[in-house]
Amino acid sequence: MIRYLFSTIVRRHLQPALGVLVLLACAATARAADIYITADFKPDIDNPNQREFVNTTPWSGVCVGTHQSACINNNWWSIDTKIRGTKQAIRQTNYGRNGFYIGMPPARTVRVTSEDGLHSFDLGFNIIGAAMRLVDEDRDGPSEPASVGNPNNCNLGLKNSSAQNRTVMRMFLRRDGGEGVVACALHWLSTNNYLMTEFDFTYKLTTPAPLAMRSGLYTGMTTFRVGGTGEGADFDLGNGVALDDNLVNVHFRLDVEHAFRLELPPGSDRAVLAPKGGWTQWSDHGIVPARLERELPFTLSSSGQFSVSLQCQYPLADGRCAIRNMTVDAEAAPLDIRLTLPGFHDAATGADAVGVALTTTMVPPVLTADAFVIRRPSRLHFAVNGEAVTTMLAHPGSHYRGDVTVIFDATP
Structure with a gap:
């Protein structure tokens, strides 16, 4: 007999880390905002048709609250970049840079690597839209300073405004799915100063084939520059822009836990x-x-x-x-x-x-x-x-x- x-056996390996803090006295440089995008692959033996990563990034930005059901129904996933600033807008009905203007970058490939550094995969990252919320700083302008019509070069995804605090919000959605460079704008109906209280982008992930990945955590990062005219920014917000930060570090975390x-x-x-x-x-x-x-x-x-x-x-x-x-x-x-x-x-x-x-x-x-x-x-x-x-x-x-x-x- x-x-x-x-x-x-299922093991998770945690590597010890040594943190070193280095303080340097230097000239002022561009600061960066950090945002995090997460996705999990945890297949279920009792539900074998689930064979893709699931986006687990917490909702933020314009898709939170009133618009969340619309975002879910359309598979729009917005994330607040944490970029804040001001916009000096000028009345012009020419879809120009002096009003509500957002230029967006083409698709990117981001490499994500396992914790042990032995395995790497490519992640497709497409910016499919962007949103901005502007507030009349002195509350002395019209309640609706932006055109209610469609933007040029893009479709209008979400919109709202508030006469109470002179706020206008618009989400632009690209027509090309995020492949090339595109700029979208509205006619602008008021010359005034505005606070930019929110700047978001909407994205699409093309994840690696998870069946080829070993269980574990995979991380990667890409950086976008946000700025105004002439600054060579990935997100171009047109004329009259002053920002608190001008870099956005997007951190990716893919967690694979095979069945x-x-x-x-x-x-x-x-x-x-x-x-x-x-x-x-x-x-x-x-x-x-x-x-x-x-x-x-x-x-x-x-x-x-x-x-x-x-x-x-x-x-x-x-x-x-x-x-x-x-x-x-x-x-x-x-x-x-x-x-x-x-x-x-x-x-x-x-x-x-x-x-x-x-x-x-x-x-x-x-x-x-x-x-x-x-x-x-x-x-x-x-x-x-x-x-x-x-x-x-x-x-x-x-x-x-x-x-x-x-x-x-x-x-x-």
Whole structure:
């Protein structure tokens, strides 16, 4: 009899960090606002159709509150850049830079890297729109200084105004999906000074294929410059702009936590070895069986990579496990252990995971699949082969046993 144990391991590695504070006396430089965009991939075995990252960034900006249902329905995700300032606007009906004007940058590719620095992937980041809220600083202008018509070059996503505090807000949405450089503006109906109390952008993420990523945290960053005419800014707010900050650092955090599940039938903690077809040939005719074996079925679900390793109660020098005679002093019998996982393959060699020999001396193979595998029938095969069977049968009535641990590590 073999007692064996399936073990699954999920590890999260935290690297120690040394923080060093360096103080420098220098001339004033551009400051930066920091914003954070997060997304998770946590597939559910009971909901296998969910195979994409889910945006987990907290709502901020114009999509919070009154407009949130509209943003959800249209899949608009706004984020407040934390950039604040003033705008000196001039009455002009020419979609010009002196009024409500926002120039937006083209799409970017941002590289995100795992915490250990070993794995990197590209993330697509498209600015698909932007919004600004302006407040009449002295409250002496019209309640609606911006044109209520459509902007040039863009569509109008959201709008509102308040006569009470002379506030106007507009969200522009690009028509090109965020591919090229574009500038959008409204006609402006009042010459006045305005506080810019909010500047947001709306974005679209094109995330990497998560099934190819190992479990863990991936981070990256890109920086946008915000400014006025002639400043070479990524977000150009036109003429008469003065800002508290002019840089926005956008930090990305992708968290991958692959699904992994072993499902074992009752009695899977014991593997009783016997000849194929039973003991009749030996008991009735004295024919020594070629092997004593047992196959144990189980099902495996996985959305990522995992490794498999072996531990033995009685390890042999060649890496195999052994079972020992618990009745008399006799030679231990070596076990041949093979693993078959249909649909999986070795990540390094591409070899199918069929009849993979497990030993304590092997480099644990990292196995993967090309899709999210759900409850795939799999099996472990235990066998004592050849001369070792003859040796065991020389001690009739004996009891052989040993513990074997097969370890599945879901974060190899």
